[in-house]
Structure formats: C-alpha cells, structure tokens
Amino acid sequence: MSENQTGTTVLVVEDERDVRACLRTGLQDRGFDVIEAESRDSALDMIRRNPVDLVTLDLCLGADDGLELARELREARNVPIIIVTALGAPQDRVRGLENGADDYITKPFHLSEVVMRMTKVLRRYELEASASADSGTDLPHLLDFDHCVFDTRRRFVRKLDGRPIDLTDTELRLLELFVRHPGRVLSRDEISLALRGQAWSPLDRTIDGHVARLRRKIDPGHDEPLLIRSVRGVGYVFTGEVCPETGPDDPAPGAMPVQDR
Structure with a gap:
C-alpha cells in the first residue's frame, strides 16, 4: 500500500x-x-x-x-x-x-x-x-510470538527451546484467534462467536475464565499480563508481535494430541 x-x-x-x-x-x-x-x-x-x-x-x-x-x-x-x-x-x-x-x-x-x-x-x-x-486457506500455519512457536495446523505450541506448552483445544482456538489478529481489540461477543458459535451474555464469565487460564500458560511469571491485555468494557487485545515462522517445518518435541478438559 x-x-x-x-x-x-x-x-x-x-x-x-x-x-x-x-x-x-x-x-x-x-x-x-x-x-x-x-x-x-x-x-x-x-x-x-x-x-x-x-x-x-x-x-x-x-x-x-x-x-x-x-x-x-x-x-x-x-x-x-x-x-x-x-x-x-x-x-x-x-x-x-x-x-x-x-x-x-x-x-x-x-x-x-x-x-x-x-x-x-x-x-x-x-x-x-x-x-x-479467504477462509484462512492461505494463512501461514507456523507463527512466532514471544519466544514461542504456534503450529496452527498440527495444533501445538512450544517454546523456541522445544519445551511444549500444554493447552486445551479451547485454549488453542482462543490463542489462534488472538495471534491471527495482533493489535486488534476483540470484543467478548466476537470471541464467543468464534469459540462457541453463540453471542456473549454480560452475565457469562466463561470467556474471561478461558483468557485467564491462557494467560497463565503463555505469559507466566508476571503480575500484569503482557501479551493479552484487557480493554475495559470491550474485550481483549493481543499486544505481542507475531511473525510467520521461517525455519524448518519440524515436528514438536514431545507434542501430544490435545484434549479439551
């Protein structure tokens, strides 16, 4: 442009x-x-x-x-x-x-x-x-963010040193939603529609719970969240830098199929 x-x-x-x-x-x-x-x-x-x-x-x-x-x-x-x-x-x-x-x-x-x-x-x-x-068919499937690699095709996340990050299926889908839209504020309604196919209710705290658990796993050791920030009254924004992975398409060390739990 x-x-x-x-x-x-x-x-x-x-x-x-x-x-x-x-x-x-x-x-x-x-x-x-x-x-x-x-x-x-x-x-x-x-x-x-x-x-x-x-x-x-x-x-x-x-x-x-x-x-x-x-x-x-x-x-x-x-x-x-x-x-x-x-x-x-x-x-x-x-x-x-x-x-x-x-x-x-x-x-x-x-x-x-x-x-x-x-x-x-x-x-x-x-x-x-x-x-x-385009329904996502041409999007890169290996994405780097904050010393992590996310393989959206084989559904795993690992640190650059090979250590896997254990995420549920819901957490993987939520993370993919964020890393596909870095810097964009996503409303709770958008997140609910993407994850569950239904509109969000103001009394429903499920989305906030999923985000809280995802934060603890991908952004541990910080009093304040660095990667996924709250936007008061609206939703959340992923503030990390996301780049397509240019390295070899290697398997994830110790990667196991995920089960929602």
Whole structure:
C-alpha cells in the first residue's frame, strides 16, 4: 500500500487548532480525505455519520477523557485508532493500547511517521479482512510470538527451546484467534462467536475464565499480563508481535494430541 490513500477517510480528533490544521493539510496532501472533531461529542457524531476508515485521537481534549472516548469510538465502529498525544510516559502508552488504540504516537511528531504508522495499521486491517474472506486457506500455519512457536495446523505450541506448552483445544482456538489478529481489540461477543458459535451474555464469565487460564500458560511469571491485555468494557487485545515462522517445518518435541478438559 502506498502513501497515496485516495478514498481513505481519516477522522482527526484534536482540540488544538494548529495541530488539527497540520494533520489535515499533511494528510490531504497525501490523498487522504479528512474530517475533524475537537471534542468527544463531535467525534462520536462524526464517526456515526461518516464512513470513517481510521481515527487519530488526542488524549487531552479539554474536559473530555480521551481514553474513555477511545473505548466509545471502538464500540461505535471497529476501525483503527492511533493515539497522537503529548502524554509520552510508558504507562500512558500501555493505557492507550489497553483502551482500544492500535498504535501510539507522541508529540511533537513528524508527519511522515504518522503516515507510515497509519499505512501500516490500515494494511494490517486489509490483510485481516482478506484472510477472513479467504477462509484462512492461505494463512501461514507456523507463527512466532514471544519466544514461542504456534503450529496452527498440527495444533501445538512450544517454546523456541522445544519445551511444549500444554493447552486445551479451547485454549488453542482462543490463542489462534488472538495471534491471527495482533493489535486488534476483540470484543467478548466476537470471541464467543468464534469459540462457541453463540453471542456473549454480560452475565457469562466463561470467556474471561478461558483468557485467564491462557494467560497463565503463555505469559507466566508476571503480575500484569503482557501479551493479552484487557480493554475495559470491550474485550481483549493481543499486544505481542507475531511473525510467520521461517525455519524448518519440524515436528514438536514431545507434542501430544490435545484434549479439551
């Protein structure tokens, strides 16, 4: 995908007029269609009334809570959200990603970096949509993440040193759902439909239980989860980096068929 994004509509949510103008002009010069909002109410109105493909969001919007707005925008439409803000502490970045953002850029920024990050996120969403339409037949079956290898065809997960990670069938399907959509917030309803073929009920804690057990197995030894993060009021996001495995298609040492239990 080139930087010339003709036909791609970006919602710029920013209360500083100069920053808004900078983003609008720079993005329009690269072929983006740009609409603007300077508050929570105007942002929600814009995303509901326009075919928005991506949102850039400042976290400091006067009296409005940018993190809360990120969750509301995600609930209104599943489009990429890139936070562009002056809040640059590591904990701010983590909170932004936990609340539905796909990427996080701190001010002052270079417009070329913003465009590069936007293009990358849009491309990832395109590939996900294409993969879903293709029923997964051309997707790589060996995936690396966090010093682990997941063979989605033979249904096993192991550490790079060969040690297997014992997962149930449900946990394997849940993990595959996450690693096929890294960085994308998955709602509990989406997870329930993928795992059980039925809509999620707010009183049902089954999904949360599966996620908790999967976390303990693939991300042990941490007080706070690193790979699968909660997005309050929405669902979960896999924040690890996932890459196709390029090594030999070797069998898993000691791998055994899994049974759901």
